[in-house]
Amino acid sequence: MVETTGLTSDRIFYPDSDGQPMAESDATRDYLLYCVEVLRLYFKSRPNVYVSGNLFIYYEEGNPKASISPDVFVIFGVNNRKRRSYKTWQEGGKLPDFVMEITSRSTKRQDEEDKPRLYASLGIEEYFQYDPTADYLKPQLRGFRLIDRTYQPLPLETTTEGIQYIHSRVLGLDLQLHSPYVELGIVPLAQDLRFYDPKTGTKLLSRDELEQVREVLQQEKDLIQQERDAAQQERDAAQQERDAAQRQAEELAARLRELGIDPG
Secondary structure (H helix, E strand, O other): OEEOOOOOOOOOOEEOOOOOOOOOOHHHHHHHHHHHHHHHHHOOOOOOEEEEOOOOEEOOOOOOOOEEOOOEEEEEOOOOOOOOOEEHHHOOOOOOOEEEEEOOHHHHHHHHHHHHHHHHHHOOOEEEEEOOOOOOOOOOEEEEEEEOOEEEEOOOEEOOOOOEEEEEOOOOEEEEEEOOOHHHOOOOOOOEEEEEEOOOOEEOOOHHHHHHHHHHHHHHHHHHHHHHHHHHHHHHHHHHHHHHHHHHHHHHHHHHHHOOOOOO
């Protein structure tokens, strides 16, 4: 599927695919999908924020070769809608404000040299790299902010719990390196990337994680309801015993009165 522009008499093709199958490692694909999904969920209430990834972005009208395709990107100030490709001249000249590449040793040269050079020339404010399998990045996460047309590294900070993170001013989020063993003082070779909202102190969850939370909450709700039902049954049973005792007392009093005895 291709799209065209009517600026010239000749048809100019802007492919929305390079025709090649997407060959990625499990880790690369999983984190690409995770990043796009959680950022879409985070910005879903803002119709002027577009989140996508692995999509052709054409930045020069009439030149289909002038394109980039970041693994993950966020653009502020454009409509949040589905696109086959993104053409800057149709979007008010807007380019990504935030870009992330899920990097590995096989893409090291592009992610370390070619892409940041091009992204900087296009004025993309923040550029992040995450190496999910710790192929070559130590630590696995790096972030840069564009200053005077040059990317300057962002500081890798550490929380009081020992979690390393880089703050993205563009997103207003912390990108953290997480491990279930960090509390034990064990830092594994490869750590998970997670997005956190520093204002609320909450982790951004994927749809699967949200569904797991909903299931746990539903289970807790069902358990509470079961406990309430059991307590109500106990109250009903106690009330039935009291009612039965009251009836027996009334029957006994009636018999005593029939015998001329004041039940007092």
